[in-house]
Amino acid sequence: MAETGAIVLAAGMGTRMKSALVKVMHPLAGVPMIEWPLAAAFEAGVAECVVVAGHQEEKVRAHLGERPGILFATQAEQLGTGHAVKCALPQLPSSCETVLILCGDTPLLTAATLSEMLQRHKESGATLTVMTAKVANPFGYGRIVKGSDGTVQKIVEQKDASAEEREITEVNAGVYCVDAGFLKAAVAELKNDNAQGEYYLTDIVSRAAREGRSCQSFQVVSPSEMMGVNDRAQLADAAKILRRRINRELMLSGVTLIDPRTTYIDRDVKIGKDTVVEPGATITGNTVIGERCRIGQVSQIHSCRLADDVTVKAGSVLEESVVYEFASIGPMAHLRPGSELHAHVKVGNFVETKKVVMGEGSKASHLTYLGDAVVGKECNIGCGTITCNYDGVRKHKTVIEDGVFVGSDVQLVAPVTVGRGSLIAAGTTVTQDVPADSLAISRTPQTNKEGWVLRKKQQG
Structure with missing residues (x-):
């Protein structure tokens, strides 16, 4: 033929x-x-x-x-x-x-x-x-x-x-x-x-x-x-036209781009209807975003898969990660490659994850680093928590089982496992496995020296 x-x-x-x-x-x-x-x-x-x-x-x-x-x-x-x-x-x-x-x-x-x-x-x-x-x-x-x-x-x-x-x-x-x-x-x-x-x-x-x-x-x-592209200026001109076409097709398919002129979306990105993309967002690679999501201002999403009803708040960066329904990310959060957030997970402001699986309903609301870890369902990760995953030679895993409450300013020195239902007291450095339903606490006893400040001032 x-x-x-x-x-x-x-x-x-x-x-x-x-x-x-x-x-x-x-x-x-x-x-x-x-x-x-x-x-x-x-x-x-x-x-x-x-x-x-x-x-x-x-x-x-x-x-x-x-x-x-x-x-x-x-x-x-x-x-x-x-x-x-x-x-x-x-x-x-x-x-x-x-x-x-x-x-x-x-x-x-x-x-x-x-x-x-x-x-x-x-x-x-x-x-x-x-x-x-x-x-x-x-x-x-x-x-x-x-x-x-x-x-x-x-x-x-x-x-x-x-x-x-x-x-x-x-x-x-x-x-x-x-x-x-x-x-x-x-x-x-x-x-x-x-x-x-x-x-x-x-x-x-x-x-x-x-x-x-x-x-x-x-x-x-x-x-x-x-138009042929012969220099960097023409490359930028061509990119502007192509992105305008991409954005128009997305809007005609049911996606809301609040300001298409400042929204940068790559050719292979797929976005579901009724999703809203705010100004300044950059969505690249082979990203797939579901329906009814909201992508916040100046957020960056590269080669991720987002299910329906996900919220990505302003200034967040997501790379090669998977996010399930009704999860919330940011503002100013960073999902590094290998992060997997299940349904209703919350990762708040200035939280960084890397090679982490977070179970349904768990949350790390602010100022936390979770690397090389598995977090179970309905866990609370307190402010300032760090999984200490690197010993200078190799990476190690932290496992936090279902229903664990981790207080503020906790360091989990991997490899370590925290049993289900346990509570880690604020300020604790965890270096040993914690049995289920236990309280883990490691603090230097507090000493109050009354009048010490006043005497120091008088000596000065």
Whole structure:
């Protein structure tokens, strides 16, 4: 069965990024830049996609891995877009009769636009369709030169354009739909006799015109879609547009963003309806948030799973943690990786957890550190409690069983177990296991020296 394949050009280093990292791997709304055009292509109906890698090819391959439908080609020496396509063609399956060509640094292209372009290409019967855009300032873009019948005759690059051609405002967006047979023949005969000394993919347009083949243009409605990212400023511009799209989709699905302009949510985040996200929140990674939650101002949540009806108060930071129904976190709490809070747990202000499981209904209301610990159900962890989990060489676990009351300013020196129903008196340092239903207390006896302060003042 005839299929549509895609080629994504991603071999360049991107020197204007001024970075040691290859351009297409720069993060953009939570994923490397190259993820955006790939996702758009597959969503538009592409069956197979060949990624042309060159600089830091190993990083691109390592990230994309062995995903279904993704193939790789190597462009060891960057000799132009035509050469890149030539490197990719042997990897395309023979069943691909139409080839969609796009760049790895154009993250704003939408699946809807690509789908419409493919459909228009099919309906027109064209050999080649070029995506174009009308722009007020065409400087730097290849100009679209058309014949009297409106078909595309050639694309002229900025450096090769005449004064008259530079006045043209319809420009090349760098996206093509091409008949596979024609593409293979045309790319094989490309020449590099131009100002750049490169093999231009755009030269296949003039070849199609010479052979009397139909070459159509597809003008994109929003020119911003064709924006390429070449430096850090453009990366920030693209991120702003993508986050606006992400936020709009979330709001249309039933999520309340009080101020979308100051809310930063990554592409792979999922949020349930009737959840409210307050200004300044940053939600990243593969976070999943349930329904009817409230995410407080300037909170940060990375790769966490929050069930329904969870409250995250202002200024809290959550990382790689799991939170169950009706739990409350913060303000100014920090859940480090491996934290698991069960239903109705309260973790209050300036509480830090790390590799901790807290059972249903337990609470640590303020100024506490719980690391490498298991806390049972309905426990009270008093202010200033610390699980002393590190002996300078290795970490040890603290176990606090159900119904334990831990007073203020308690140190639990792991490994140690506190039996169910016990009470740990304020100021106690626990160095031995505590049996169930016991009182643990370790304090220096209090001594009151009456009149001591007055005598000290008189001596001074």
